[in-house]
Amino acid sequence: MTIDNLKCFLILAKELNYTRAAKSASISQTAMSRKISAIENELSVRLFQRDHHRVELTAVGQEFYAQILPLIEAYDNAVTQVQNISRDLQQCIQIGVGVYEHALLLPVIQDFVDRYPVSRLNCVQYKYRELLDRFVADKLDLILTSDQFLSTVPQDGMTKIPIHNHPWVLALSQYNPLSQHETIDISLLGSQNLITMHEGSVDAVRGLFQEYFPLSSIDYVNSNETKLMLVNSNRGICFIPSFVDVSAYPNLVKRSISPMYRPRKYYAIYHSSTGNPYTLHLAKLLNQYYHPRLWVQEIEHE
Numbered sequence: 001m002t003i004d005n006l007k008c009f010l011i012l013a014k015e016l017n018y019t020r021a022a023k024s025a026s027i028s029q030t031a032m033s034r035k036i037s038a039i040e041n042e043l044s045v046r047l048f049q050r051d052h053h054r055v056e057l058t059a060v061g062q063e064f065y066a067q068i069l070p071l072i073e074a075y076d077n078a079v080t081q082v083q084n085i086s087r088d089l090q091q092c093i094q095i096g097v098g099v100y101e102h103a104l105l106l107p108v109i110q111d112f113v114d115r116y117p118v119s120r121l122n123c124v125q126y127k128y129r130e131l132l133d134r135f136v137a138d139k140l141d142l143i144l145t146s147d148q149f150l151s152t153v154p155q156d157g158m159t160k161i162p163i164h165n166h167p168w169v170l171a172l173s174q175y176n177p178l179s180q181h182e183t184i185d186i187s188l189l190g191s192q193n194l195i196t197m198h199e200g201s202v203d204a205v206r207g208l209f210q211e212y213f214p215l216s217s218i219d220y221v222n223s224n225e226t227k228l229m230l231v232n233s234n235r236g237i238c239f240i241p242s243f244v245d246v247s248a249y250p251n252l253v254k255r256s257i258s259p260m261y262r263p264r265k266y267y268a269i270y271h272s273s274t275g276n277p278y279t280l281h282l283a284k285l286l287n288q289y290y291h292p293r294l295w296v297q298e299i300e301h302e
Helices: 003-015 018-025 029-043 059-090 102-115 128-136 186-191 202-209 224-232 277-293
Strands: 048-050 055-057 092-097 120-125 142-146 158-164 169-173 183-185 193-196 217-220 238-240 252-258 266-271
Touching (some): 003 059, 018 029, 055 059, 092 102, 092 277, 102 120, 102 277, 142 277, 169 224, 193 202
Parallel strands (some): 193 217
Antiparallel strands (some): 048 055, 169 238
């Protein structure tokens, strides 16, 4: 018993005329008759009393009408609500960024909002593991993230756009003697205090840098802002992506490192199956802006 057949029953129960009912349902009179017969055969009851002169509901038909009408109305309301929600979701975009990536979004977001008047734009920041978890759970339409935890989540159905793969730089205070060098040999950093957001133990952090220099000591912070604040106060040094803006920190300078240090690459990622046009528009703008600016032109196959 299909919804379509039940709707035809309700139409005929209202019109009590096969010709008018068929016209209202935009089907032939023969098709209308077949649909009613299909319901009656499935129920093994007679819903209409019909002869050459008139069509009337039987007592069973009247009861069936009373039971079915609210069900079909509820079905139609549910369909309408879902479609409205779908249209609303198509009119918004949920963007997620990691620790640094708001800076990567900045050069294109003005162009995006000028071109595409999206009704609601939500932009939220998380640490990378939570950012990926929310994206995988389909709570975010597009994310800008490092590759730090990409290998830990399923990547089927992801479209990844490389947006930054340049070497990182060293941030340090202008009062640090090493700041006098435009390029700093990484082996000279063994006596420096490292400001880091890495949540592992001191030994774990030492392990990350052991091939570059013997790490002396570390301070832990949980945000880019607090990291740069401590570096600005000459508490220590830190490594940052080259795109990070340090202009708000008057004592802080950025220096190149030798040999080049490139621990992370950055991507814009969205669900390949997305039907959200705003997600696709933003992804296109990011690709157009960043592809010519990549340090090494590379095609990602992960």
